[in-house]
Amino acid sequence: MKGLLIIIASPSGGGKGSVIKHIIGGSTKYSVSATTRKPRPGEIDGKHYFFVTREEFEKMIAAGEMLEYAEYLGNYYGTPKSPVEKWLDEGDDIILEIEIQGAAQVKEKMPECVSIFLLPPSMEILEKRLTGRGTETPEVIKGRIEVAKVEIEEARRFDYIVVNDRLEDAVTDVKAIITAEKLKYRRNEEIIERVLKDA
Numbered sequence: 001m002k003g004l005l006i007i008i009a010s011p012s013g014g015g016k017g018s019v020i021k022h023i024i025g026g027s028t029k030y031s032v033s034a035t036t037r038k039p040r041p042g043e044i045d046g047k048h049y050f051f052v053t054r055e056e057f058e059k060m061i062a063a064g065e066m067l068e069y070a071e072y073l074g075n076y077y078g079t080p081k082s083p084v085e086k087w088l089d090e091g092d093d094i095i096l097e098i099e100i101q102g103a104a105q106v107k108e109k110m111p112e113c114v115s116i117f118l119l120p121p122s123m124e125i126l127e128k129r130l131t132g133r134g135t136e137t138p139e140v141i142k143g144r145i146e147v148a149k150v151e152i153e154e155a156r157r158f159d160y161i162v163v164n165d166r167l168e169d170a171v172t173d174v175k176a177i178i179t180a181e182k183l184k185y186r187r188n189e190e191i192i193e194r195v196l197k198d199a
């Protein structure tokens, strides 16, 4: 059976990194994005992102190598298409950690995907998380908060909303969504056929 494509979006600081860390493993793979953003301390090329130049990114777009891409606060971010297609064909589930413009493109191209929006419990908590990270300047944080408001408006377009208050609860919720999606009738038609054939 083809794997499940799972989009997880949240505003910057919404905690998707921590949630995703607990979801990936085994047949649930993480799609490493390409970006023109500079690496933050501790970020590893090829693990957290493929860090590329604008020129390299634009070449990938022109060559049709991106499943989706977007410009976010002055940098390109995008999902390389071929690993996603390969893993889905092999039956692996894939997590795309992307922002809302990219999520809309994926929904259009692959409507069978599942989209989850991780919502911070409040704007105040979001701001605290962004400041606490200590990796961005106050102007960048201000920019991210403004973008976050627009992004949260878009949460209505997602299939599921998970409030990321306690990490363990958010992880449990996301796992439950993945399990339920995999048990949906349309993904299990073949099994029904097989059981009926044996009858």
Ligand code: 5GP
Pocket: 009, 010, 011, 012, 033, 034, 037, 068, 069, 070, 072, 077, 078, 079, 097, 098, 099, 100, 101, 102, 103
């Ligand atoms: P950050 O700079 O904090 O790592 O990411 C900024 C935003 O870009 C986040 O909302 C993140 O989910 C999003 N993002 C990361 N990779 C991709 C991608 O491949 N495509 C799109 N559209 N957004 C991405």
